[in-house]
Amino acid sequence: xxxxxxxxxxxxxxxxxxxxxxxxxxxxxxxxxxxxxxxxxxxxxxxxxxxxxxxxxxxxxxxxxxxxxxxxxxxxxxxxxxxxxxxxxxxxxxxxxxxxxxxxxxxxxxxxxxxxxxxxxxxxxxxxxxxxxxxxxxxxxxxxxxxxxxxxxxxxxxxxxxxxxxxxxxxxxxxxxxxxxxxxxxxxxxxxxxxxxxxxxxxxxxxxxxxxxxxxxxxxxxxxxxxxxxxxxxxxxxxxxxxxxxxxxxxxxxxxxxxxxxxxxxxxxxxxxxxxxxxxxxxxxxxxxxxxxxxxxxxxxxxxxxxxxxxxxxxxxxxxxxxxxxxxxxxxxxxxxxxxxxxxxxxxxxxxxxxxxxxxxxxxxxxxxxxxxxxxxxxxxxxxxxxxxxxxxxxxxxxxxxxxxxxxxxxxxxxxxxxxxxxxxxxxxxxxxxxxxxxxx
Amino acid sequence: xxxxxxxxxxxxxxxxxxxxxxxxxxxxxxxxxxxxxxxxxxxxxxxxxxxxxxxxxxxxxxxxxxxxxxxxxxxxxxxxxxxxxxxxxxxxxxxxxxxxxxxxxxxxxxxxxxxxxxxxxxxxxxxxxxxxxxxxxxxxxxxxxxxxxxxxxxxxxxxxxxxxxxxxxxxxxxxxxxxxxxxxxxxxxxxxxxxxxxxxxxxxxxxxxxxxxxxxxxxxxxxxxxxxxxxxxxxxxxxxxxxxxxxxxxxxxxxxxxxxxxxxxxxxxxxxxxxxxxxxxxxxxxxxxxxxxxxxxxxxxxxxxxxxxxxxxxxxxxxxxxxxxxxxxxxxxxxxxxxxxxxxxxxxxxxxxxxxxxxxxxxxxxxxxxxxxxxxxxxxxxxxxxxxxxxxxxxxxxxxxxxxxxxxxxxxxxxxxxxxxxxxxxxxxxxxxxxxxxxxx
Numbered sequence: 001x002x003x004x005x006x007x008x009x010x011x012x013x014x015x016x017x018x019x020x021x022x023x024x025x026x027x028x029x030x031x032x033x034x035x036x037x038x039x040x041x042x043x044x045x046x047x048x049x050x051x052x053x054x055x056x057x058x059x060x061x062x063x064x065x066x067x068x069x070x071x072x073x074x075x076x077x078x079x080x081x082x083x084x085x086x087x088x089x090x091x092x093x094x095x096x097x098x099x100x101x102x103x104x105x106x107x108x109x110x111x112x113x114x115x116x117x118x119x120x121x122x123x124x125x126x127x128x129x130x131x132x133x134x135x136x137x138x139x140x141x142x143x144x145x146x147x148x149x150x151x152x153x154x155x156x157x158x159x160x161x162x163x164x165x166x167x168x169x170x171x172x173x174x175x176x177x178x179x180x181x182x183x184x185x186x187x188x189x190x191x192x193x194x195x196x197x198x199x200x201x202x203x204x205x206x207x208x209x210x211x212x213x214x215x216x217x218x219x220x221x222x223x224x225x226x227x228x229x230x231x232x233x234x235x236x237x238x239x240x241x242x243x244x245x246x247x248x249x250x251x252x253x254x255x256x257x258x259x260x261x262x263x264x265x266x267x268x269x270x271x272x273x274x275x276x277x278x279x280x281x282x283x284x285x286x287x288x289x290x291x292x293x294x295x296x297x298x299x300x301x302x303x304x305x306x307x308x309x310x311x312x313x314x315x316x317x318x319x320x321x322x323x324x325x326x327x328x329x330x331x332x333x334x335x336x337x338x339x340x341x342x343x344x345x346x347x348x349x350x351x352x353x354x355x356x357x358x359x360x361x362x363x364x365x366x367x368x369x370x371x372x373x374x375x376x377x378x379x380x381x382x383x384x385x386x387x388x389x390x391x392x393x394x395x396x397x398x399x400x401x402x403x404x405x406x407x408x409x410x411x412x413x414x415x416x417x418x419x420x421x422x423x424x425x426x427x428x429x430x431x432x433x434x435x436x437x438x439x440x441x
Numbered sequence: 442x443x444x445x446x447x448x449x450x451x452x453x454x455x456x457x458x459x460x461x462x463x464x465x466x467x468x469x470x471x472x473x474x475x476x477x478x479x480x481x482x483x484x485x486x487x488x489x490x491x492x493x494x495x496x497x498x499x500x501x502x503x504x505x506x507x508x509x510x511x512x513x514x515x516x517x518x519x520x521x522x523x524x525x526x527x528x529x530x531x532x533x534x535x536x537x538x539x540x541x542x543x544x545x546x547x548x549x550x551x552x553x554x555x556x557x558x559x560x561x562x563x564x565x566x567x568x569x570x571x572x573x574x575x576x577x578x579x580x581x582x583x584x585x586x587x588x589x590x591x592x593x594x595x596x597x598x599x600x601x602x603x604x605x606x607x608x609x610x611x612x613x614x615x616x617x618x619x620x621x622x623x624x625x626x627x628x629x630x631x632x633x634x635x636x637x638x639x640x641x642x643x644x645x646x647x648x649x650x651x652x653x654x655x656x657x658x659x660x661x662x663x664x665x666x667x668x669x670x671x672x673x674x675x676x677x678x679x680x681x682x683x684x685x686x687x688x689x690x691x692x693x694x695x696x697x698x699x700x701x702x703x704x705x706x707x708x709x710x711x712x713x714x715x716x717x718x719x720x721x722x723x724x725x726x727x728x729x730x731x732x733x734x735x736x737x738x739x740x741x742x743x744x745x746x747x748x749x750x751x752x753x754x755x756x757x758x759x760x761x762x763x764x765x766x767x768x769x770x771x772x773x774x775x776x777x778x779x780x781x782x783x784x785x786x787x788x789x790x791x792x793x794x795x796x797x798x799x800x801x802x803x804x805x806x807x808x809x810x811x812x813x814x815x816x817x818x819x820x821x822x823x824x825x826x827x828x829x830x831x832x833x834x835x836x837x838x839x840x841x842x843x844x845x846x847x848x849x850x851x852x853x854x855x856x857x858x859x860x861x862x863x864x865x866x867x868x869x870x871x872x873x874x875x876x877x878x879x880x881x882x
Contacts, residue, residue, distance in 0.1 A: 027469070230775070237747065237774045297849065306678065311767055313757035319752040329753065329770050330849035332856070333678040333816075337849050375774075386837035388846065393834055399805035404827065404849030408738065408771035408778050408858060415773070416851060 003032040008039025008047055009206040010263035011117055013075075014082030023123060023266050032157065032196050034167045034189040035121050037113025038051075038075055048072060048113040049182075054232030056109040056431040059100055067099055076116050085123045088413065092116060107311065108177040113167035114185065118166035123382050128160040135263050136170025136191060138178040144170075146191075147251065153195035165192055186247035190258075194250040201258045203243070208262045209271030210235075210242055211374060212288045213431045217424050222435055224288055226272045231287045231377050234413050240290035286378035286387075286434045289411075289427055293420045294342040295327065295371040297404065299336050300356065301364045309359060312336065318355040322348045322388040326408045327373065334363075337419065339371065339404065371403060372423040374394075375432055379412045390416060394433035400426045444473040444639040446608060446630030448814040449480025449488055450647040450676060451704035452558055455523030462566060464645065464707050470704045473598065473637050474631040475608045476562050478554025480515055489513060489554040490623075497550040500541055509593040510538055517557050526564045533557060549618040553608035555626065559607035577611025577632060579619040580680075585611075587632075589693065591871045594636035606633055627688035631699075635691040642692050642699045644684070649703045650712030651676075651683055658865050663876055665729055667713045672728045672818050675854050681731035681815035689714075718820050727819035727828075727875045728853075730868055734814040734861045735783040736768065738845065741797065742776050742805045752801060753777065759796040763789045768814065769847045769856065775804075780812065780858065781795045782843065817871055829855060835874035841867045 001084045006020055011345055024030045051072050058065035073093045080089050093233060100394070105251040113133070122129035135153040137145045167185025176298040186203060186427075191252050193201035209223040210232075226236075229252045236242045258273040277397045303309050312329070315336060319326055345352065349367075356365060388407070391414060395402060404417030418426045425427050447461055447541045465471045478489040487495075492513050499506035514534045521530050540686045541560045556572070557674045563570035576594040590611070608626025609777050613619050627644060634642035644832075645700060650664040651673075668676075670693050677683045692699055699714040746752050753770070756777060760767055769780040786793065790808075797806060829848070832855060836843060845858030 012585060097729030118723075142879060233744075234774045240515035278728070305768060306768070309764060310757070310761040312770065313761045316751070316754035316757050320754045321751060325747060325750055326753060327747070328772050328849075330847050331769050332847075332854045333675045339849075383842055385842050388833035388843050389830070391833075392829035399826055401826050402829050402848070405773050405846045405855070406773075406849070407843070408769075408847070413773045414846070427484035 001031045001196060001198055001206035002027065002029045002200050002202050003034065003189060003193035003196055004030050004202040004204060005034040005192075006035040006036060006204045006263065007185070007206065010039075010204050011035055011037075011046075011121070012039045012041045014079050017079065017083060017121060017262065019205070019263055020121075021180070023263065024125060026266070030196070030202070031162045032192050032198070033121065033125065033127060033164045034185060035114060035164065036185040037117050038079065043433045046071075048075060048117075049110055052110045052113055053106075056100060056106050059373070067092075069144055076120065079117075080120055083124050085120055087119055087123050088411045089116065089120065092119065094390070097334040105176060105328055107169065107179045111166075111177050111179050112410055114168045118164050122164035123398075125162070125164065127162040127164045129161060130156060130163045130165045130189065132166050132169050133171035133175070133177060135165065135195075135246050136188065138170055138172045140173050142172065144179055144180070144360070150195050153192065154197075157192075157196050161353070180246070181244070183244060183247075185269055186243055187250075190247050190250040191254050194254045197254070199255055201256050202261055204263045206262065206264060207260075208265060208268055209260045209289070210240070212286075213427055214290070214433055217415060217427045218431045221431065223268075225269065226274060226278075227287050228274055228277060228379055229241050230411060231379060232273055233286045233376045234375055235290045238290040238373065238415075239286060239292040239325075244423055253398065276312055285380045286376055286430075288377050289374065289430050289434075290370055290377070291374035291423060292341075292429060293372040293423055295339055295373055295417070296342060296345065297368045297371055297417070298338045298340065298353075298356070299335060299366045299368065300338070300360065300362045301366075302360065302362045303334050305336060315356060315361040318352060318359045321355055322352045324348060324352060328404070330404055337404070339373070342369075368403070370420045371417050372420045372426075373404075374416045374418065374423070374426055374430065376414045376416070377412060378434075381414070391430060391432050395426055398425050398429035400429065417438060442472045442637060442639055443468065443470045443643050444475065444630060444634035444637055445471050445643040445645060446475040446626055447477060447645045447704065448647065451480075451645050452476055452478075452481045452562070453482045453486075455520050457564065458520065458524060458565060458706065460704055460707070461645070464704065465566060467707070470640070470738065472603045473633050473639070474562065474566065474568060474605045475607065475633050476607055477626040477627060478558050479520070487512075489516060489558075489660070490551055493551045493554055494547075497541060497547050505602055506716065510534075512868070513809050514553055517561065521561055524561065524565050526561055528560055528564050530557065530561065533560065538725060546617060546632065548610065548620045548778075552607075552618050552620050555607035555609045559605050563605035565658075566603070566605065568605045569601040571597060571601060571604045571606045573607050573610050573629065574612035574616070576606065576636075576877075577629065579611055579613045581614050582620055584620070590632060591636050594633065598633075598637050612771070615654075615662050621687070622685070624685060624688075627684055628691075631688050631691040634697050635695045638695070639697055643702055644699055645704045647703065647704045647705060648701075649706060649709055650701045651681070651729070653727075653876055655681070658868045659730055659872045662872065664709075665712045666710065667715060667719075668728050669715055669718060669739050669820055672820060672853060673714055675816055675818045676729045676731045679731040679814065679818075679856075680733040681729060686726050686878070706757040717778070726821045727871075728821065729818050729823060730814055731818070731870060732815035732864060732869050734781075734813040734864055736780055736814055736858070737783060738809045738858070739779045739781065739794075739797070740776060740807045741779070741801065741803045742807075743774050743801065743803045746775050746777060756797060759793060759800045762796055762829065763787060763793045769845070771845055771847055780814070783810075787811060809844070811861045812858050813861045813867075814845075815857045815859065815864070815867055815871065816873075817855045817857070818853060819875075822853055822855070831874050832857070832871060835870040836867055839870035841870065845862040 167188035255275040261270040608629035696716040702711040
């Protein structure tokens with residue numbers, strides 16, 4: 001069976017929900033549905049969740065809460081009517097309004113977008129409605145409780161042939177509502193997929209899948225057809241706009257693949273996120289490119305550094321003392337570089353330099369700013385000859401000077417450091433070299 | 442002025458010494474000469490120094506010491522006679538024999554090769570003879586004393602217009618003789634160059650200079666025309682057969698260039714070792730290639746490693762606890778590799794692995810053996826685009842798979858890890874790519 005999460009724009013109005021129904025009915029394995037709240041119907045429209053935040057705010061500050069609530073109510077009534085449903089949504093809306101007026105917590109208020117949408121979609125699909133408050137749990141301090149959730153949700157799903165569980169929220173031991181971070185319906189879907197032991201977790205959105213490069217830099221980048229969790233993590237760490245870590249972890253643990261699909265193009269296979277390498281993976285191409293600006297290199301020089309036991313450890317201790325995480329540590333013979341993000345070192349630079357001098361007595365120390373890092377990621381690189389040649393050939397042809405290379409800890413990621421001014425040129429060059437891409441310039 | 446050290450084969454017989462005289466007289470700045478003992482005159486011949494070791498050994502073990510001493514005496518007498526000199530070398534030889542019979546230390550015995558050669562060459566050149574025992578000093582424990590040596594030698598040289606100082610030895614406070622390590626005449630020459638504030642330290646040998654690659658791997662590699670101390674150190678660390686560290690340090694400190702010259706081809710400029718980069722250096726070519734087999738990679742994997750303060754430090758602490766120096770530490774997102782030489786880890790592997798598990802709690806840990814490292818060194822790489830492209834393009838064309846890349850701490854060294862079986866192929870490919878080299882296959 002499949003667990004399907006649908007995003008807000010996939011459920012923004014009755015027409016979208018009709019598309020969703022056709023998608024669900026086209027594959028009878030789509031047994032558990034996790035809906036978001038209705039999203040934007042058009043540019044400039046307001047998402048229900050944002051309206052609910054505004055409503056809560058207006059109640060608190062004595063603003064036009066009635067007006068805002070009417071907008072919210074209007075959208076649900078319209079969806080209900082256009083789909084020809086019987087759910088007495090007005091009754092639910094009235095209760096929510098009362099609860100907020102009597103001081104319900106913000107998490108309760110904003111989670112009602114998913115709750116109400118779940119009620120309507122359950123009726124429309126003929127699926128059982130399961131309130132997330134009864135199957136997703138947080139502790140009294142607000143921390144998510146994975147074990148309790150998995151056990152109880154799994155038992156509950158055994159009693160339901162087909163079910164709708166609203167995304168984004170659960171409940172604390174006292175019964176009050178607690179939400180995940182915003183966009184948390186992705187997390188709810190992953191949790192449900194794990195509890196249901198789904199064969200795949202389908203995440204239906206308004207995008208065609210994950211892109212091989214940032215579309216702000218590369219024009220019309222190709223869609224990633226298949227990506228492993230590890231590759232996704234490498235791209236995501238390096239700035240690619242992909243799913244939230246917390247939305248991947250539950251299915252990653254259970255080795256359930258995630259399929260990113262487009263509600264507006266349901267025939268397209270989208271992006272499949274798989275737990276492991278397969279047999280068809282050593283094709284020499286890359287999976288994606290991502291990168292970030294904003295790094296510096298501290299270059300430490302000391303004669304016979306390599307013969308000095310503990311030298312590297314002392315550099316690391318200086319970083320740790322200053323609460324600084326490092327990115328990379330390229331090393332030559334008498335030289336050691338430490339690559340740090342500007343964010344990590346901000347306000348700590350002079351103390352760190354003092355400490356490196358004190359701990360390591362270097363011969364010299366230089367700081368180079370304005371470094372951008374680019375990760376070229378691909379399980380297809382494993383044991384394929386010529387990947388580095390293609391990569392650095394493309395950068396050379398584009399006139400990009402290489403300031404750092406780090407490859408070797410992982411067989412599927414070459415990290416290249418370039419000047420920030422060359423960042424976009426470099427990304428485009430690498431994309432073109434591996435993805436053909438006459439679109440890419 | 443120039444300090445000139447001449448190696449054993451440059452001084453093996455009267456003919457060679459005549460060449461040396463012509464060289465010295467062709468440049469009047471060659472004012473301080475540091476000779477080795479006479480070396481091999483032909484394949485299968487025995488160096489004087491080796492004969493002296495055998496003599497000492499034979500005296501101790503009651504072997505044919507008379508026969509060996511006659512060989513030694515014969516060579517000096519022949520040189521003296523062929524050069525038409527007056528030095529009563531027999532008198533000096535007799536004293537040495539007596540000293541050894543009365544229990545002189547081995548350092549005294551073996552240093553007499555340089556001493557006697559110095560006496561003859563000084564007369565032949567018309568230079569003053571300065572016994573190294575009077576100007577090169579060790580402490581009572583046998584450690585070289587650079588400051589005392591520099592001050593006293595400098596004063597002594599002020600009184601000599603032109604001088605010969607035998608290489609290889611000096612004296613301890615009680616007047617007994619102490620030698621440097623074998624090949625130590627290179628060190629003596631460097632010390633003399635520093636004391637004399639020479640403009641250049643000429644090191645005359647029987648080779649045309651330093652080679653760009655190992656001639657056992659690359660056929661007829663080109664000579665390195667100019668190399669900086671740092672490049673030399675990088676190549677030498679990575680296995681290139683160059684001068685002993687101790688022979689470079691004194692002149693490195695004083696920023697005196699070293700010129701490696703060939704006695705048998707004095708017109709050739711040889712290799713110039715210079716303190717610093719010059720203006721003519723950014724030509725995109727490399728200075729040399731060196732490499733070594735015998736490394737392993739410990740690949741450590743842990744989710745969210747980058748977010749974990751002190752993770753790298755804990756890996757380093759595990760190494761330090763086991764008294765292990767590391768070579769490189771390539772890092773990805775959730776992965777960290779530690780490159781170690783087999784020699785460093787021998788007998789310590791299982792304890793190290795246990796400690797990494799205990800200190801760092803990795804998700805997984807794998808060990809890959811059979812790694813060779815190749816250093817492609819060149820100050821000409823600095824700010825030149827396309828060096829990495831050429832390097833990795835050449836490796837790809839030769840079918841070499843790249844297991845590790847480390848560049849960035851130094852602007853003049855790209856370190857590449859390959860399988861040991863690909864080592865020679867890789868060296869040849871890189872040499873050919875940068876040095877043209879139809880000879881190289």
